[in-house]
Amino acid sequence: MDQSQKPSFTYFTVLVLGQFPRFLLNYLDIDFEDKYIDKIEDSFRAQLKYGQVPYFVDNDGFSLTQTGPIIRYIASKYANADFLGKTLKDKAIVDETINAVLTDVVLQGYKVRKGVEDIKTLDTIIPRYFGSFEKSLASSTGKFICGDYVTLADLCVFIAFHYFIYLGHSESLTSYTHLHELKAHFESNAGIQKYITTRPVSEKGI
Ligand SMILES: N[C@@H](CCC(=O)N[C@@H](CS)C(=O)NCC(=O)O)C(=O)O
Structure with missing residues (x-):
């Protein structure tokens, strides 16, 4: 896997659940690619474990869905202990x-x-x-x-x-x-x- 890619985050423009990872990533000053989507295309949906966003991909390619686990993972890896x-x-x-x-x-x-x-x-x-x-x-x-x-x-x-x-x-x-x-x-x-x-x-x- 490519270790050098930036983490990325994908969610709609609405705030609802996606604002939690977005606030957290910005608060921790993590350099990440923020992807705003209007709809979930079929090919993208096929990549999503439960067919829904939020979707986070770490810099080593590890991916996660589900808002709570995403923010806990980011905090465990990138914030202080x-x-x-x-x-x-x-x-x-x-x-x-x-x-x-x-x-x-x-x-x-x-x-x-x-x-x-x-x-x-x-x-x-x-x-x-x-x-x-x-x-x-x-x-x-x-x-x-x-x-x-x-x-x-x-x-x-x-x-x-x-x-x-x-x-x-x-x-x-x-x-x-x-x-x-x-x-x-x-x-x-x-x-x-x-x-x-x-x-x-x-x-x-x-
Ligand atoms: N339990 C999930 C819920 C995810 C969810 O409801 N995602 C909605 C947006 S808030 C979604 O992807 N809707 C579009 C669709 O189902 O096509 C979480 O906490 O992340």
Whole structure:
């Protein structure tokens, strides 16, 4: 296999799931090829293990689908050792948080925006999940979910918070001051600034 190729990432222009690897790759300042697609061509679909994107290919040709495993793999390989949690329990909390963000928060927000789910769903989702993330940050011994060091859980919570503001729910999120501080923390990262300001905007608004 060619060891010299750049990692690549493929997903649609919409943000939904693809924004997690994209935010992470930019946050870690990884030189990668970002491929935006409008549709999955048949020949490409045949390469995808479950016929769907997100799709990540590492610099040695190793490929992965499934958002959670992609971001955990990238973090394990390219971030510092603590980024997935320093202790067994911190690792479990990081995992618990990522799972909540990917399955219970972001997909629900997307479904509401798409009109597949009633807007009233958010009356439960926002206080249940963002309320809980806020509580974790407020009771932390440091600025982050696991205390004084940043993890992939913090990045995922930031992405979900950022996404809900993008989807138009900022008024319901005003009172979450620790989440706003977390947002300011990540938005000060040069890679994240670059990604947010240069990414293509989907007309679909999702
Ligand atoms: N469980 C998968 C879900 C992947 C998924 O639903 N992908 C959608 C886009 S968000 C897709 O590829 N849709 C196009 C299609 O099925 O043709 C993950 O977490 O990555």
